[in-house]
Amino acid sequence: MTENTESKSHSPRHKRDLTRRKVMIAGVGAVVAAGAGGTLAAGAFADEKKQDTAATGEACYRLTSETTEGPYYIDADKIRQDITEDKEGIPLTLRIKVIDSETCKPLRNAAVDIWHCDALGIYSGYESLSTGGGGGTPPPGAPSGAPSGTPTGEPPSGAPSGGTGGGVHEEPTDDERYLRGTWRTDKQGCVTFKTIFPGWYRGRCVHIHTKVHVSGEWTDSGYEGGNTCHTGQFFFDEESVLASAEVEPYSTSTTERTTLTEDTIYDQSGTTGGLLKLEYNKKNIAKGVQASITVGVDPEATHTGTEDSAQPGASASAS
Known part of the structure; x- marks a missing residue:
């Protein structure tokens, strides 16, 4: 999706106490597991009314900083809910609810991106650059050996101060696009993806990247224009x-x-x-995991994750 920077409003924001560098994130209501063998209740995400009772004001949520986009984002316009393709791993259903951080009302027709590595730490589009490790034959050009620990030394050239690596983006090295996708929020502000539980790679815990785009237009070819109001990561x-x-x-x-x-x-x-928030059979996680979260955004803000945000910690190679 292409961000149309010329169409952004530059008028003063009204009655918003939130800074442009903040969003708020809170867990969605409980997901119910039922049945033998780890089967999850079919209506696990159905009780919106109960989940929304807390969303009556800003006091319901705390704010948290935006995170770096990382080096492996691809604006691929893969408009799909099932992003698994042929990747092996524990089935994961991820449900995201997007709300306006001022009004707590759901944001309809927003475009939500997610992307993450496979079970062995490899990103599609960057198989030769990813720092995953494990069984099987590594892709051509992949690092050899068994990397361990957190990367040390100076951030790569071009990384902003503070070590986020937010300004460093790598161009794709291959045509693979597994475990990446975009979908449209419904009238409750919700979007659901089918994927797999991510693996891990050198220097990072298990995570999923996300972006939220608003004020654009849905077309036959994807989502165009608007602004990216949130760039973040989800954790396990x-x-x-x-x-x-x-x-x-x-x-x-x-x-x-x-x-x-x-x-x-x-x-x-x-x-x-x-x-x-995760639900799964504690004795058999292989049966599948249900994950959920509510993300509050400022729809008037722009957070691409490439700006020099004040986020502690990692270089771009570990994002």
Whole structure:
């Protein structure tokens, strides 16, 4: 999707106490698991009324900083809900609700992007650059050996001060586009994706990238114009990641894992910082995971994730 910067409004914002560098994120209401063998209730996301009872004002949510886009974003216009393609891994259903951070009303017709690595830490479009590790034959040009630990040394050339790497974008090296997609929010501000539980790679905890675009136009070829009002990341708790690491192909990874508390992008604030609410059979995570979160955005703001945001921590190569 193409951001039409000329169409942005430059009029003074009215009655907004939020800064342009802030959004708010909070967990969606509980998801109910039922049945033997890890089957999740079919109506797990149906009770919108109960979930919305808390969304009556700004006091319901805390603010959290935007995060870096990372080097592996592709504006590919893959308008689809199922982004799995042929990738192996634990089935993951991700439900995102987007609301206006001032009014707490749902944002309809927003375009939501998500993208993440596969079970062995490889990103589509960048297979030769990704720092995943594990079983199987690595893609041509992939790093050899078993990398471990957090990257050290200076950020790559061009990275802004503060170490976010937000201004560094890599051009795609291949035509693969698995585990990437965009979908439109419904009248409740909700969008659901089918994917797999992400793996991990050197220097980062398990995460999913996201962008929210508003004020554009949906066309036959995708989503055009408007502004990117949020760029962020979603995170997984340690219990779920440890459980996933016992399941193939995750269990074949040779990459040392960075934990949630060690990560340099996650701000350690729980659901307010993008920590997903997860439901799965604790005895058999391989059956699948339901993840949910509510993201509050300022639709008048522009957050591309490439600006020099004051985010602690990691270089672009570890985003």
